[in-house]
Amino acid sequence: xxxxxxxxxxxxxxxxxxxxxxxxxxxxxxxxxxxxxxxxxxxxxxxxxxxxxxxxxxxxxxxxxxxxxxxxxxxxxxxxxxxxxxxxxxxxxxxxxxxxxxxxxxxxxxxxxxxxxxxxxxxxxxxxxxxxxxxxxxxxxxxxxxxxxxxxxxxxxxxxxxxxxxxxxxxxxxxxxxxxxxxxxxxxxxxxxxxxxxxxxxxxxxxxxxxxxxxxxxxxxxxxxxxxxxxxxxxxxxxxxxxxxxxxxxxxxxxxxxxxxxxxxxxxxxxxxxxxxxxxxxxxxxxxxxxxxxxxxxxxxxxxxxxxxxxxxxxxxxxxxxxx
Amino acid sequence: xxxxxxxxxxxxxxxxxxxxxxxxxxxxxxxxxxxxxxxxxxxxxxxxxxxxxxxxxxxxxxxxxxxxxxxxxxxxxxxxxxxxxxxxxxxxxxxxxxxxxxxxxxxxxxxxxxxxxxxxxxxxxxxxxxxxxxxxxxxxxxxxxxxxxxxxxxxxxxxxxxxxxxxxxxxxxxxxxxxxxxxxxxxxxxxxxxxxxxxxxxxxxxxxxxxxxxxxxxxxxxxxxxxxxxxxxxxxxxxxxxxxxxxxxxxxxxxxxxxxxxxxxxxxxxxxxxxxxxxxxxxxxxxxxxxxxxxxxxxxxxxxxxxxxxxxxxxxxxxxxxxx
Numbered sequence: 241x242x243x244x245x246x247x248x249x250x251x252x253x254x255x256x257x258x259x260x261x262x263x264x265x266x267x268x269x270x271x272x273x274x275x276x277x278x279x280x281x282x283x284x285x286x287x288x289x290x291x292x293x294x295x296x297x298x299x300x301x302x303x304x305x306x307x308x309x310x311x312x313x314x315x316x317x318x319x320x321x322x323x324x325x326x327x328x329x330x331x332x333x334x335x336x337x338x339x340x341x342x343x344x345x346x347x348x349x350x351x352x353x354x355x356x357x358x359x360x361x362x363x364x365x366x367x368x369x370x371x372x373x374x375x376x377x378x379x380x381x382x383x384x385x386x387x388x389x390x391x392x393x394x395x396x397x398x399x400x401x402x403x404x405x406x407x408x409x410x411x412x413x414x415x416x417x418x419x420x421x422x423x424x425x426x427x428x429x430x431x432x433x434x435x436x437x438x439x440x441x442x443x444x445x446x447x448x449x450x451x452x453x454x455x456x457x458x459x460x461x462x463x464x465x466x467x468x469x470x471x472x473x474x475x476x477x478x479x480x481x482x483x484x485x486x487x488x489x490x491x492x493x494x495x496x497x498x499x500x501x502x503x504x505x506x507x508x509x510x511x512x513x514x515x516x517x518x519x520x521x522x523x524x525x526x527x528x529x530x531x532x533x534x535x536x537x538x539x540x541x542x543x544x545x546x547x548x549x550x551x552x553x554x555x556x557x558x559x560x561x562x563x564x
Numbered sequence: 565x566x567x568x569x570x571x572x573x574x575x576x577x578x579x580x581x582x583x584x585x586x587x588x589x590x591x592x593x594x595x596x597x598x599x600x601x602x603x604x605x606x607x608x609x610x611x612x613x614x615x616x617x618x619x620x621x622x623x624x625x626x627x628x629x630x631x632x633x634x635x636x637x638x639x640x641x642x643x644x645x646x647x648x649x650x651x652x653x654x655x656x657x658x659x660x661x662x663x664x665x666x667x668x669x670x671x672x673x674x675x676x677x678x679x680x681x682x683x684x685x686x687x688x689x690x691x692x693x694x695x696x697x698x699x700x701x702x703x704x705x706x707x708x709x710x711x712x713x714x715x716x717x718x719x720x721x722x723x724x725x726x727x728x729x730x731x732x733x734x735x736x737x738x739x740x741x742x743x744x745x746x747x748x749x750x751x752x753x754x755x756x757x758x759x760x761x762x763x764x765x766x767x768x769x770x771x772x773x774x775x776x777x778x779x780x781x782x783x784x785x786x787x788x789x790x791x792x793x794x795x796x797x798x799x800x801x802x803x804x805x806x807x808x809x810x811x812x813x814x815x816x817x818x819x820x821x822x823x824x825x826x827x828x829x830x831x832x833x834x835x836x837x838x839x840x841x842x843x844x845x846x847x848x849x850x851x852x853x854x855x856x857x858x859x860x861x862x863x864x865x866x867x868x869x870x871x872x873x874x875x876x877x878x879x880x881x882x883x884x885x886x887x888x
Binding site: 257261264271292293294300302305308342352356371373375378393429 | 582585592593595596597601609610612620622624625629663670676679680690694696704707708715719721723753756
């Protein structure tokens with residue numbers, strides 16, 4: 241990284257500190273797990289075996305500081321879409337069909353217009369996913385949230401398809417990249433630093449539309465794609481970017497070899513890289529770079545029109561993701 | 565209310581504004597509900613019919629500005645207990661046994677000690693409830709949360725006991741009050757105003773121990789009580805206090821007649837009332853007043869040692885809760 245370039249840690253977010261703290265509490269968490277817990281903290285979703293058979297998948301998510309951009313732009317509907325689709329995608333990687341969603345909305349003082357926009361976005365995304373908005377909590381917390389500020393968290397429960405048989409990921413399997421709709425919900429602390437002196441209405445020539453619109457583009461859902469394609473493993477590219485998430489769908493000993501030329505990185509990412517003078521590792525370790533979901537598929541199952549962005553190889557060095 | 569007395573709205577929380585906003589979005593939420601949704605937004609938990617039979621109950625909750633007191637006292641373990649037990653109690657009113665819990669922890673900058681204390685509290689309460697801590701989201705959001713500030717939300721899913729047959733609540737049924745362990749997680753914006761000039765280490769003679777200890781006493785679980793007692797309806801006394809929550813377990817046309825002399829209001833509530841010169845309606849509409857769970861039971865099912873605090877009557881006036 242250039243000595244003056246920006247990094248995610250310098251923007252105030254330290255993922256490694258969290259990983260260390262999480263390692264320390266893992267035994268406490270494991271002690272709450274009976275035999276019903278199939279997977280605990282770590283993957284994109286937790287899996288729980290129902291007494292009557294079948295598995296539930298659950299995930300909790302936030303939208304991060306994308307909320308600050310939405311507040312600055314007075315545009316909140318997309319944040320509602322973001323939180324639902326983030327959750328939907330997380331459990332879709334466990335082959336779960338969404339059953340219901342609940343939200344937690346906290347603010348300094350309830351603004352009915354913000355609340356209504358958020359619910360409009362959440363309910364639209366829930367309907368599209370066939371998911372019930374089953375409940376939620378709305379908290380007014382003066383003193384924690386500044387006037388106008390808020391936070392939104394989401395919680396989803398899905399039912400794992402009973403027929404879901406996952407073939408083992410093997411060397412030679414192919415990586416299919418599904419396009420993202422934009423930044424989705426990650427890297428916004430860095431994005432806000434990069435554009436701190438730029439009005440949201442500014443139109444960069446590379447973007448062709450106002451900056452605020454581009455960075456607020458809602459997180460898309462991959463539910464239909466994941467139902468249509470035959471796949472072995474799926475990585476939802478969220479916090480930690482491509483480098484942080486892709487290894488999560490690979491067994492130990494295997495790595496991903498990516499061909500960066502296989503897809504076109506959308507202009508917003510190039511603009512962020514250029515303006516922030518951000519190193520490649522930082523970019524790929526923070527953002528989705530235009531690929532919001534990566535599927536591991538058998539070479540014979542590459543879908544028509546699918547973008548092959550790399551392949552699964554035996555891990556040769558310390559890195560789980562290498563570039564061709 | 566005395567003209568100089570404090571109210572919850574004056575302390576920055578406006579529950580009525582939320583109720584109005586919620587009324588407006590209810591049709592949007594209802595449009596996400598298929599026939600699987602047994603109860604939506606409104607009661608203490610949402611109920612969802614599983615495809616294979618049986619019902620899940622789910623609830624989302626926060627801890628409110630009790631967090632500000634915990635931060636001032638550098639004591640966070642109890643907040644972890646609070647969030648789990650709040651959730652456990654909510655779904656217990658739907659006769660649900662907890663299956664799993666997920667948390668959402670958001671902060672300005674991750675403090676590993678705070679995080680560890682919270683997980684210690686959450687895992688202890690989860691183990692006590694036989695509930696798995698299945699996952700969670702930890703978000704560093706510089707710019708939303710001030711340094712040292714954080715928020716914690718919880719989501720719980722439980723399985724409704726298959727044998728659970730709920731007899732109809734009728735006039736003449738008896739109200740049993742289960743003692744609270746303190747303020748639980750409600751009314752803290754008002755509490756903080758009332759004690760804003762008092763150090764947390766101060767020992768009021770009526771309390772006999774430091775103020776901070778009393779107000780941080782964790783929210784207790786009623787899971788065992790609700791499993792032991794035969795009951796028809798249950799009201800978890802949370803935000804909105806006795807007046808706001810008791811009617812939620814009563815059918816239309818019925819009201820609760822409470823005998824305030826039937827239980828002793830703990831000293832912390834009397835101290836708050838006195839110092840804040842707070843009206844009775846405001847006290848009973850904000851706090852649990854020493855009763856954290858109210859059960860409706862048949863007159864023949866009053867448990868040994870149970871505190872009868874009132875009875876169910878036909879509603880005669882506009883109020884759903886009247887005092888004897």
